[in-house]
Amino acid sequence: MPLPHVLLSAAVSLDGCLDDAGPDRLLLSSPADFDRVDEVRASVDAILVGAGTLRADNPRLLVNSPERRAARVAGGRPEYPLKVTVTASGDLDPRARFWHTGGEKVVYTSDKGARRLRDAGVAADIVPLGAEPDWRLLLEHLHDVRGVRRLMVEGGGTVHTQLLQRRLVDEIHLVLAPLLVGDPRAPRLFGPGAYQGGRLRLLETRAVGDVVLMRYEPTAPGTGALAVPADRHWLRLACELAAQCPPSRTAFSVGAVVVAADGTELARAHSREAGDPVVHAEEAALAKIDPADPRLPGATVYSSLEPCTRRASRPRPCARLILDAGVRRVVTAWREPDTFVRAADGTGLLRSEGADVVVLPEFEPAATAPNRHLLG
């Protein structure tokens, strides 16, 4: 199920606080950074905040620049992004500025919360999602029903923590502000719980006035049959590697990456690399890893083409090499066509021996591009 691109945006103090414990909202961003936030808001389809932020800050969540609003309209988009909030309790003030400024609003809630919001006369599309709203369902609804492709999440800490722990985040925009709060009651950005194990990927650092913007993306593969944003990053890389293969009229160009459960890249390779005219991408990548590496059973293999099941040039096909290496998760873009082998079914073989195979067809164009001359 496709989900929107989820961008978490937050500003924190040097001691990691989102706010102080006082009644007024703490301004952590510099004026230049608030303008940068406005630019990001103007670029998205929807902005989401949790009910805690609505109660604490009474925000408007507008695109403030008239030029940016005009550019949205000129581009055929609504003047303002859709405003989204989430509440289990339904305990939201119908007079809050959120409901009475900007464009359309939607509130995701529980069945009980929906009754309460309707009784209060809240001016928004009220969408009940069962007893305890589930984030994946909510994102699917935004994508499928509201057409949201890019979602900016502007807090607070509870919402940011849940989305990151559930592996639903594509990108984090974190601003570090040069001030210290020092109050143990002040809210923190990320709470305790289970996050991905390893390091996130740093995409950018930028000084904006006196604050520093850091952009990160998660790196850890998903588990089982569900794809997470990091899976798409690694499969995109496998497709880029496929484009680096020496051309051939008798074999596919394929790229592969092996990634540990904590997001550490273990190996990458492409077909026919290092002067071997027949080596396959998955085979070459696995050959770079110590077979006793304890990270292999938890690893994911990303391959632009599904792993092969029959080979003339080697005793073991790639699907078998993957299973023998102990890997139990494969993400691929493209099922093997009948070009060289009829009814190859690497996915079937892998699944029959207990591996999860995730096919992400949105990457098929990138995976097939270096092979177009073979496809007739």
Ligand SMILES: NC(=O)C1=CN([C@@H]2O[C@H](COP(=O)(O)OP(=O)(O)OC[C@H]3O[C@@H](n4cnc5c(N)ncnc54)[C@H](OP(=O)(O)O)[C@@H]3O)[C@@H](O)[C@H]2O)C=CC1
């Ligand atoms: N510096 C910054 O960049 C930012 C700072 N902030 C600060 O953060 C603080 C607010 O953070 P916080 O209190 O954590 O609040 P949040 O904005 O994260 O909202 C939490 C609330 O959202 C609702 N909610 C969360 N998850 C779900 C779910 N799965 N299903 C249904 N409802 C859900 C619940 O509402 P309910 O209780 O109604 O059921 C919950 O209490 C404020 O002090 C604010 O100023 C906020 C944004 C940005």
Ligand SMILES: Nc1c(N[C@@H]2O[C@H](COP(=O)(O)O)[C@@H](O)[C@H]2O)[nH]c(=O)[nH]c1=O
């Ligand atoms: N304090 C703080 C942020 N707070 C966020 O901005 C929201 C209010 O926006 P507005 O309605 O436009 O005033 C607020 O509810 C919260 O989501 N954001 C930041 O980038 N930097 C900051 O320092």
